[in-house]
Amino acid sequence: MAGLTISNVTKTFGDYDAVKDVSLDVRDGEFLAVLGPSGCGKTTLLRVVAGFEKISSGQIRIGSDVVSNASGSVPPEKRRVGIVFQNYALWPHMTVAENVGYSLRVAKVDKAVARQRVADALSLVNLDGLADRRPANLSGGQRQRVALARCLVAAPSLVLFDEPLANLDVHLRASMEDEFAAFHKRTGTTIVYITHDQAEAMALADRIAVMDHGRLAQLATPRDLYREPANEMVASFIAQGIVLPAKIMSAEQGGHVRAEVLGQEVVVRCRPGEQPRADAKICIRPPDLEIAGKGEAGFDATVTRAIYKGGAVRVELSPVLQPDLHLHVERPEPGSFEPGSQIRLKITSGWLIPNGKPA
Ligand code: ATP
Secondary structure, eight states: OOOEEEEEEEEEETTEEEEEEEEEEEOTTOEEEEEOSTTSSHHHHHHHHHTSSOOSEEEEEETTEEEEETTEEOOGGGTTEEEEOTTOOOOTTSOHHHHHHHHHHHTTOOHHHHHHHHHHHHHHTTOTTOTTOOGGGSOHHHHHHHHHHHHHTTOOSEEEEESTTTTSOHHHHHHHHHHHHHHHHHHOOOEEEEESOHHHHHHHOSEEEEEETTEEEEEEOHHHHHHSOSSHHHHHHGGGOEEEEEEEEEEETTTEEEEEETTEEEEEEOOTTOOOEEEEEEEEOGGGEEEOOTTOSOEEEEEEEEEEOSSEEEEEEEESSOTTSOEEEEEESSOOOOTTOEEEEEEOOOEEOOSSSOO
C-alpha cells in the first residue's frame, strides 16, 4: 500500500475551477473520506487521482511516484489504483470468480496463480463459497463486495471508492459500512472514499476532507470536524450545526471565551488566542440548546414547526429577537409544541468559529 499526496491541485473545465488549489495527504493505510455537497468537486478529485483527468496545475504523488503534474500524467492503468464504483460494473455473463479474475486473465497471469489470487481476494471480502454464482443471483451488497474483490485482486497501491453505497437501501448500507470498516482494519488498505453522506463518512473514516466549491474547507478527524469546525460552511454542513452571530466579550481560561449570543451570555470553546470582537459567529448543536428554567439566563423563541421523529420531536424555532434565524432542538415525546407558542431557551455550550484560514 502507499500514501497519496495531493499538492496545490487545480482542475479547470473551460473557465470553471472544479477543483481549486487543493492540498491534502493520505497516510499509508489511512481511510480518508472526501465529503461535500453536490457539485463541490469530489468526483473530479477522484478522477484526477485515478488518472482519468489531467490536472491543470499542482502535483499528485502515490507513494513516492509523481503520477500527475502540469507537464504530464501517468495513465490510469499504470497507477495501480483500484476503483469501486457505485454501479458495480460487473459482467453479467461471467461468474463471480471470472469477474474478479478478469484483469489477471487479460494480463496473462499463470492460471494456477490467478486462481489462488481470486480465492484470496474473495476471502478478503467474505465471499468464499460464491465463486460460481452470476451477479444476477447476488444481493446488492454482495455485488459491491465482488467489485471490491475485483479491484483488490490487482494488488492496488490505493483504493478509491466512488459513493459505493449510494444504490443500496438503508439497512444494507449500515451492514456494508460495518463490512468496509472490518475490511479496512483487516487489510490496512489506503482508502479514499467519496461520499455526500456524512453519517457514512463519520462512521468509516480516520479523517474527513470537506470540500466546498472546489476548495478544501477542512481536513480533520470526524470528532474535530464536529467539535471544532474551521469555518461557517463546515459548521452548518456537519451534523446540522446552527450558526449564530455573537459578540465576544472576553477571553476566559483554558480555550474559552465569554460571548453574548441572542442576548444571553455564554462561555464557548475556541482556538487559542481569540480576542474580543463584535462580528463573531458561533456554532451550536441541538444538544447545546435546552429549555431554560425559571430565572435562568436565556432567550425567547417562537415554535415554527414540530416534526414527529419516532420517540422524539424535532422542534424548529426562531428567536424572538432575530426571527430570521432558524434553530432546532430534539425533545422527547410527549410534548406540546404548538406552532406560534413561545419557549424560553438557553445555550449551554458552543464553538467560536475561527477567523481566517482553515486549520
Ligand atoms: P456530486 O456529489 O453531485 O456527484 P461532485 O462533488 O462529485 O458532485 P463533480 O462531479 O466533481 O462534483 O463536479 C464539480 C463541478 O465541476 C460541477 O459544477 C460540475 O458541473 C463540473 N464538471 C465536472 N466535470 C465536468 C466536465 N467534464 N466539464 C465541465 N464541467 C464539469
